[in-house]
Amino acid sequence: MTQTLHWNDFSLEDEAFHVAGLSSDQKQETGEHTHKGFAECFLVVSGRLRHQVNGKEQVLRAGQFIMIRESDTHSFRPLRGESFTFRNIAFRTESLTFIRNRYFPNQPDFWGGSEELPAVWTLMDENLERMEHRFSRLTTQPRERITIEQFLLDLLTDRPSQNHRTAALMPDWLELACEAVRDPVHFVEGIPALFRLAGRSPEHVSRELKRCTGETPTELINRLRLEQAARRLLLSGEDITTIAYNSGFETLSYFSALFKKRFGLSPRDYRKKNRAAVFGGAS
Numbered sequence: 001m002t003q004t005l006h007w008n009d010f011s012l013e014d015e016a017f018h019v020a021g022l023s024s025d026q027k028q029e030t031g032e033h034t035h036k037g038f039a040e041c042f043l044v045v046s047g048r049l050r051h052q053v054n055g056k057e058q059v060l061r062a063g064q065f066i067m068i069r070e071s072d073t074h075s076f077r078p079l080r081g082e083s084f085t086f087r088n089i090a091f092r093t094e095s096l097t098f099i100r101n102r103y104f105p106n107q108p109d110f111w112g113g114s115e116e117l118p119a120v121w122t123l124m125d126e127n128l129e130r131m132e133h134r135f136s137r138l139t140t141q142p143r144e145r146i147t148i149e150q151f152l153l154d155l156l157t158d159r160p161s162q163n164h165r166t167a168a169l170m171p172d173w174l175e176l177a178c179e180a181v182r183d184p185v186h187f188v189e190g191i192p193a194l195f196r197l198a199g200r201s202p203e204h205v206s207r208e209l210k211r212c213t214g215e216t217p218t219e220l221i222n223r224l225r226l227e228q229a230a231r232r233l234l235l236s237g238e239d240i241t242t243i244a245y246n247s248g249f250e251t252l253s254y255f256s257a258l259f260k261k262r263f264g265l266s267p268r269d270y271r272k273k274n275r276a277a278v279f280g281g282a283s
Helices: 093-103 125-138 145-157 172-180 184-189 191-198 202-213 217-235 240-246 252-263 267-279
Strands: 003-006 017-023 030-036 038-053 056-061 064-068 074-078 084-092 120-122
Touching (some): 017 125, 017 145, 030 038, 038 125, 056 064, 084 093, 084 145, 093 145, 125 145, 172 191, 184 191, 184 217, 191 202, 191 217, 202 217, 217 240, 217 252, 217 267, 240 252, 240 267
Parallel strands (some): 003 030
Antiparallel strands (some): 017 084, 030 074, 038 056, 038 064, 038 084, 064 120
16 A cells, blocks of 8 residues: 655654665665655665666666655665665755746756656766765755755756666666767767677667667767867867867768757857857857
Protein backbone atom coordinates (compact mmCIF):
# COMPACT_ATOMS: atom_id res chain seq x y z
CA MET A 1 0.00 0.00 0.00
CA THR A 2 1.35 3.42 -0.92
CA GLN A 3 1.84 5.80 1.97
CA THR A 4 1.57 9.58 1.62
CA LEU A 5 4.27 11.37 3.57
CA HIS A 6 3.51 14.87 4.81
CA TRP A 7 6.16 17.45 5.66
CA ASN A 8 5.34 17.39 9.37
CA ASP A 9 5.75 13.61 9.50
CA PHE A 10 9.52 14.01 9.72
CA SER A 11 10.40 17.70 9.96
CA LEU A 12 9.54 20.63 12.19
CA GLU A 13 6.92 22.99 10.87
CA ASP A 14 9.26 25.99 10.71
CA GLU A 15 12.06 24.14 8.89
CA ALA A 16 12.56 24.81 5.17
CA PHE A 17 14.49 21.60 4.49
CA HIS A 18 15.52 18.33 6.05
CA VAL A 19 18.78 16.38 5.62
CA ALA A 20 18.98 12.63 6.21
CA GLY A 21 20.93 9.57 5.20
CA LEU A 22 20.25 5.89 4.67
CA SER A 23 22.58 2.94 4.43
CA SER A 24 22.18 -0.79 3.99
CA ASP A 25 23.59 -1.51 7.47
CA GLN A 26 20.51 0.13 8.99
CA LYS A 27 18.62 -3.03 8.00
CA GLN A 28 15.59 -1.18 6.79
CA GLU A 29 13.73 -0.63 3.57
CA THR A 30 11.67 2.40 2.70
CA GLY A 31 8.09 1.53 1.93
CA GLU A 32 6.43 2.80 -1.22
CA HIS A 33 5.41 6.38 -0.66
CA THR A 34 4.57 9.66 -2.31
CA HIS A 35 4.86 13.20 -0.97
CA LYS A 36 2.56 15.96 0.11
CA GLY A 37 3.97 19.47 0.23
CA PHE A 38 7.59 18.64 -0.44
CA ALA A 39 10.05 17.43 -3.06
CA GLU A 40 13.48 15.90 -2.52
CA CYS A 41 16.76 14.91 -4.06
CA PHE A 42 19.35 12.36 -3.09
CA LEU A 43 22.92 11.41 -3.89
CA VAL A 44 24.13 7.81 -3.90
CA VAL A 45 27.43 8.00 -2.04
CA SER A 46 28.55 4.38 -2.26
CA GLY A 47 27.39 1.01 -3.54
CA ARG A 48 24.24 0.22 -5.46
CA LEU A 49 20.54 -0.03 -4.61
CA ARG A 50 17.19 -0.70 -6.20
CA HIS A 51 14.96 2.32 -6.71
CA GLN A 52 11.34 1.50 -7.50
CA VAL A 53 9.76 4.65 -8.94
CA ASN A 54 6.43 5.16 -10.68
CA GLY A 55 6.12 1.45 -11.35
CA LYS A 56 9.62 1.11 -12.86
CA GLU A 57 12.79 -0.25 -11.29
CA GLN A 58 16.16 1.46 -11.53
CA VAL A 59 19.48 0.18 -10.26
CA LEU A 60 21.31 3.23 -8.95
CA ARG A 61 24.98 3.40 -8.09
CA ALA A 62 27.53 5.68 -6.46
CA GLY A 63 27.79 9.09 -8.07
CA GLN A 64 24.20 9.29 -9.25
CA PHE A 65 21.98 12.20 -8.21
CA ILE A 66 18.20 11.92 -8.44
CA MET A 67 15.52 14.62 -8.39
CA ILE A 68 12.24 13.48 -6.86
CA ARG A 69 9.08 15.44 -7.59
CA GLU A 70 6.15 15.77 -5.22
CA SER A 71 4.09 13.53 -7.52
CA ASP A 72 6.59 10.65 -7.73
CA THR A 73 5.86 7.37 -5.95
CA HIS A 74 8.97 5.46 -4.95
CA SER A 75 10.80 3.16 -2.55
CA PHE A 76 14.32 1.83 -1.97
CA ARG A 77 15.70 -1.60 -1.22
CA PRO A 78 19.16 -3.14 -1.26
CA LEU A 79 20.57 -5.41 -3.93
CA ARG A 80 21.24 -8.84 -2.56
CA GLY A 81 24.72 -9.06 -1.07
CA GLU A 82 25.56 -5.40 -1.76
CA SER A 83 25.83 -2.38 0.51
CA PHE A 84 24.99 1.24 -0.16
CA THR A 85 24.77 4.68 1.41
CA PHE A 86 22.95 7.74 0.18
CA ARG A 87 22.18 11.26 1.37
CA ASN A 88 18.74 12.82 1.05
CA ILE A 89 17.53 16.41 1.12
CA ALA A 90 13.80 17.09 1.38
CA PHE A 91 12.42 20.60 1.05
CA ARG A 92 9.11 22.38 0.82
CA THR A 93 7.54 22.48 -2.65
CA GLU A 94 7.06 26.24 -2.32
CA SER A 95 10.83 26.78 -2.66
CA LEU A 96 10.93 24.81 -5.89
CA THR A 97 7.86 26.64 -7.23
CA PHE A 98 9.39 30.01 -6.45
CA ILE A 99 12.68 29.19 -8.21
CA ARG A 100 10.93 27.77 -11.27
CA ASN A 101 8.66 30.79 -11.67
CA ARG A 102 11.39 33.33 -10.98
CA TYR A 103 14.34 31.90 -12.90
CA PHE A 104 13.20 28.99 -15.13
CA PRO A 105 9.67 29.88 -16.33
CA ASN A 106 10.14 28.54 -19.86
CA GLN A 107 12.14 25.41 -19.09
CA PRO A 108 9.80 22.41 -19.55
CA ASP A 109 12.25 19.89 -18.07
CA PHE A 110 12.71 21.84 -14.82
CA TRP A 111 13.23 19.34 -11.97
CA GLY A 112 12.32 16.43 -14.21
CA GLY A 113 9.41 18.12 -15.95
CA SER A 114 6.57 15.78 -16.90
CA GLU A 115 8.72 12.80 -17.83
CA GLU A 116 7.57 9.40 -16.58
CA LEU A 117 10.70 8.96 -14.46
CA PRO A 118 12.48 11.59 -12.36
CA ALA A 119 15.71 13.12 -13.62
CA VAL A 120 18.94 11.25 -12.88
CA TRP A 121 22.37 12.83 -13.21
CA THR A 122 25.53 10.76 -13.32
CA LEU A 123 28.30 12.77 -11.70
CA MET A 124 32.04 12.29 -12.01
CA ASP A 125 35.21 13.97 -10.84
CA GLU A 126 34.76 17.67 -10.04
CA ASN A 127 30.97 17.53 -10.57
CA LEU A 128 30.68 14.80 -7.95
CA GLU A 129 33.04 16.58 -5.55
CA ARG A 130 30.98 19.77 -5.77
CA MET A 131 27.76 17.90 -5.13
CA GLU A 132 29.19 16.10 -2.11
CA HIS A 133 30.42 19.43 -0.75
CA ARG A 134 26.97 21.00 -1.20
CA PHE A 135 25.30 18.16 0.67
CA SER A 136 27.86 18.36 3.48
CA ARG A 137 27.38 22.10 3.91
CA LEU A 138 23.64 21.72 4.36
CA THR A 139 24.12 19.47 7.39
CA THR A 140 25.52 22.40 9.40
CA GLN A 141 23.52 25.29 7.91
CA PRO A 142 20.38 26.84 9.46
CA ARG A 143 17.31 25.12 8.05
CA GLU A 144 15.98 28.33 6.60
CA ARG A 145 14.40 29.02 3.23
CA ILE A 146 17.30 31.14 2.00
CA THR A 147 19.69 28.25 2.65
CA ILE A 148 17.81 25.65 0.62
CA GLU A 149 17.05 28.09 -2.18
CA GLN A 150 20.74 28.95 -2.46
CA PHE A 151 21.47 25.22 -2.65
CA LEU A 152 18.86 24.70 -5.37
CA LEU A 153 20.02 27.69 -7.42
CA ASP A 154 23.65 26.54 -7.24
CA LEU A 155 22.54 23.10 -8.30
CA LEU A 156 20.37 24.18 -11.21
CA THR A 157 22.82 26.74 -12.62
CA ASP A 158 25.76 24.33 -12.42
CA ARG A 159 24.06 21.32 -13.95
CA PRO A 160 26.17 18.72 -15.77
CA SER A 161 26.24 18.72 -19.54
CA GLN A 162 23.52 16.84 -21.37
CA ASN A 163 25.45 13.61 -21.71
CA HIS A 164 25.61 13.36 -17.90
CA ARG A 165 21.89 13.58 -17.53
CA THR A 166 20.18 10.29 -18.22
CA ALA A 167 16.49 9.89 -18.96
CA ALA A 168 17.24 6.16 -18.93
CA LEU A 169 20.28 5.05 -16.98
CA MET A 170 23.33 4.46 -19.14
CA PRO A 171 25.21 1.18 -19.10
CA ASP A 172 28.70 1.62 -17.66
CA TRP A 173 30.50 1.16 -20.99
CA LEU A 174 28.46 3.91 -22.67
CA GLU A 175 28.80 6.30 -19.75
CA LEU A 176 32.59 5.90 -19.77
CA ALA A 177 32.70 6.41 -23.53
CA CYS A 178 30.59 9.57 -23.33
CA GLU A 179 32.87 10.92 -20.64
CA ALA A 180 36.05 10.10 -22.57
CA VAL A 181 34.81 11.52 -25.88
CA ARG A 182 34.51 14.95 -24.24
CA ASP A 183 38.29 15.22 -24.59
CA PRO A 184 39.01 17.31 -27.71
CA VAL A 185 41.47 14.69 -28.88
CA HIS A 186 38.54 12.32 -29.29
CA PHE A 187 35.65 14.50 -30.47
CA VAL A 188 37.87 16.10 -33.11
CA GLU A 189 38.40 12.58 -34.45
CA GLY A 190 34.63 12.21 -34.57
CA ILE A 191 32.15 9.37 -34.43
CA PRO A 192 34.77 6.61 -34.98
CA ALA A 193 36.35 7.67 -31.67
CA LEU A 194 33.03 7.23 -29.86
CA PHE A 195 32.55 3.74 -31.28
CA ARG A 196 36.14 2.80 -30.46
CA LEU A 197 35.88 4.08 -26.89
CA ALA A 198 32.60 2.25 -26.36
CA GLY A 199 34.00 -1.05 -27.62
CA ARG A 200 30.66 -2.02 -29.12
CA SER A 201 29.23 -2.15 -32.62
CA PRO A 202 28.18 1.16 -34.19
CA GLU A 203 24.58 -0.01 -34.33
CA HIS A 204 24.51 -0.93 -30.64
CA VAL A 205 26.21 2.30 -29.56
CA SER A 206 23.84 4.40 -31.65
CA ARG A 207 20.77 2.62 -30.32
CA GLU A 208 21.80 2.86 -26.65
CA LEU A 209 22.92 6.49 -26.94
CA LYS A 210 19.59 7.48 -28.45
CA ARG A 211 17.67 5.56 -25.80
CA CYS A 212 19.59 7.08 -22.90
CA THR A 213 20.19 10.66 -24.02
CA GLY A 214 17.94 11.30 -26.99
CA GLU A 215 21.01 12.15 -29.10
CA THR A 216 22.49 10.39 -32.11
CA PRO A 217 26.28 9.97 -32.31
CA THR A 218 26.40 12.77 -34.90
CA GLU A 219 24.42 15.10 -32.63
CA LEU A 220 26.64 14.31 -29.65
CA ILE A 221 29.90 14.89 -31.52
CA ASN A 222 28.65 18.07 -33.19
CA ARG A 223 27.42 19.44 -29.85
CA LEU A 224 30.83 18.88 -28.24
CA ARG A 225 32.59 20.43 -31.23
CA LEU A 226 30.30 23.47 -31.19
CA GLU A 227 30.79 23.97 -27.45
CA GLN A 228 34.56 23.86 -27.99
CA ALA A 229 34.31 26.33 -30.88
CA ALA A 230 32.15 28.72 -28.83
CA ARG A 231 34.72 28.69 -26.03
CA ARG A 232 37.53 29.41 -28.48
CA LEU A 233 35.59 32.27 -30.06
CA LEU A 234 35.24 33.92 -26.67
CA LEU A 235 38.60 33.13 -25.11
CA SER A 236 41.11 33.15 -27.96
CA GLY A 237 42.21 35.38 -30.78
CA GLU A 238 42.24 32.57 -33.34
CA ASP A 239 40.53 33.28 -36.63
CA ILE A 240 37.20 31.59 -37.24
CA THR A 241 38.47 29.22 -39.93
CA THR A 242 41.20 27.91 -37.63
CA ILE A 243 38.70 27.41 -34.81
CA ALA A 244 36.36 25.49 -37.10
CA TYR A 245 39.06 23.12 -38.36
CA ASN A 246 40.64 22.64 -34.93
CA SER A 247 37.22 21.73 -33.54
CA GLY A 248 36.87 18.93 -36.08
CA PHE A 249 34.75 20.52 -38.82
CA GLU A 250 35.92 19.85 -42.37
CA THR A 251 34.29 22.86 -44.02
CA LEU A 252 33.69 26.39 -42.80
CA SER A 253 30.21 26.53 -44.36
CA TYR A 254 29.02 23.43 -42.47
CA PHE A 255 30.47 24.76 -39.22
CA SER A 256 28.81 28.15 -39.71
CA ALA A 257 25.43 26.61 -40.49
CA LEU A 258 25.48 24.36 -37.42
CA PHE A 259 26.79 27.14 -35.19
CA LYS A 260 24.02 29.54 -36.21
CA LYS A 261 21.38 26.84 -35.70
CA ARG A 262 22.71 26.13 -32.19
CA PHE A 263 23.47 29.66 -30.95
CA GLY A 264 21.24 31.81 -33.16
CA LEU A 265 24.18 33.85 -34.49
CA SER A 266 26.96 33.36 -36.98
CA PRO A 267 30.37 32.63 -35.40
CA ARG A 268 31.54 36.18 -36.18
CA ASP A 269 28.43 37.82 -34.71
CA TYR A 270 28.60 35.55 -31.67
CA ARG A 271 32.16 36.65 -30.96
CA LYS A 272 31.34 40.29 -31.63
CA LYS A 273 28.25 40.33 -29.42
CA ASN A 274 29.92 38.63 -26.47
CA ARG A 275 32.98 40.86 -26.63
CA ALA A 276 31.03 44.08 -27.03
CA ALA A 277 30.74 44.84 -23.32
CA VAL A 278 34.51 44.62 -22.82
CA PHE A 279 35.96 45.60 -26.18
CA GLY A 280 33.32 47.93 -27.53
CA GLY A 281 32.20 45.52 -30.23
CA ALA A 282 35.67 44.78 -31.66
CA SER A 283 35.70 41.53 -33.66
